Amino acid sequence: MGKGYRQGRIGEEIRKIISRMLLRELKDPRLSGMISITGVDVTRDNSYATCYVTILDTSGDEEKEHERQAQAIEGLESARGLIRREIGKEIKLRHVPELIFKIDRSMEYGRHIDEVIRKLEHNDE
Template identity: 35%
Template sequence: MSEYRLERIGRLIQELIGSLIVEGRIKDPRVDSFISITRVKVSRDLSFADVYVSDYRTTKGPRQGIAGLQSAAGFIQAQLNAGMRIRQIPRLRFHEDPGIREGFEMIKKIEGLVHNDGS
């Protein structure tokens, strides 16, 4: 399967899961609006999709949200099946993506250096 098609499918999965989170259609209390789907990597044979999840809050990681998403994976896959026009919906695997949290921490460190230099 072409790399471009895999990327398009990944972006579509990312958008659909993101809209489910924002609209509050995933009823698990561990999944809240602070969770963000940063990227989706689809396997060449469409059997799996690795979904990378990040949390905007720096004090609490996305582990609870990932557990909530994993428990709602059947519902999410059913919603993907309704919203996508492909024969096989990939099985979802959720992983932590610490990129956003690390970015916020880096900004805080830089602000601390600038603040200490300016004093």
């Protein structure tokens, strides 16, 4: 079955709260720069919320990018309690979901697919 309407609304509210906190409240140096919460998936029973994180890094160095991603995830995990408390204040839920932070790889995948399509188009010509 598909994701429920309620889980989608809760996920969107959680995404907004975390995004706002990244901009204004979280002062961890590991969370500096362009960090975006691209989506939040909430389980049916609202016990877990998987938060997908994108770090926009224009350096082009893949090793630095992976290190930066690991640091950002560490920073978010260390602020997990503060984030959950804020979610509990703003959203009236019986149980605030446990937060799981994952790197969103959809942009990398999209670039890879574009590259494959360009190669196919180039081979056709």
